[in-house]
Amino acid sequence: MRHLMVLATCTFLIAAVGQAVAGPFSPSGLARASGEPPVIFVQDKARHEGLTQKVKRAWRNLTGYKFDVSCPLSARTTCTETGKSRNDAQAKCMSRHPICWVTAAE
Numbered sequence: 001m002r003h004l005m006v007l008a009t010c011t012f013l014i015a016a017v018g019q020a021v022a023g024p025f026s027p028s029g030l031a032r033a034s035g036e037p038p039v040i041f042v043q044d045k046a047r048h049e050g051l052t053q054k055v056k057r058a059w060r061n062l063t064g065y066k067f068d069v070s071c072p073l074s075a076r077t078t079c080t081e082t083g084k085s086r087n088d089a090q091a092k093c094m095s096r097h098p099i100c101w102v103t104a105a106e
Contacts, residue, residue, distance in 0.1 A: 065089040071100040078105060 064080040067090060071077075079096065083089035086104070093102045 066105040067093045068103050068105050069093065069097050069100045070103075071097065 060080050060082055064082040065086050067079045067081070069077045069079045079093040079102065081089040081092040081096075083092055090102055090104075094100075
């Protein structure tokens, strides 16, 4: 029993001291030097969308062809593209989603 207490104490001390060693990892929390948040939320990126991007997206939604995209590793999504024909727009969608199955939306 006495050996277990010594072993547990040594393990605790080694673990506590191991965290203080300088390594290649940057510090987290308030000690971060750059001052940037570690995570950029999608909602924050969407707010910075310019007027031209909004107009292009709205025009593409009105005049473009819509396709269902199902990828093996992610959920189903939709893709809206413009083109000279439906096949041209579907080819653009396929190039944007290379390992996914692209079908016409109903």
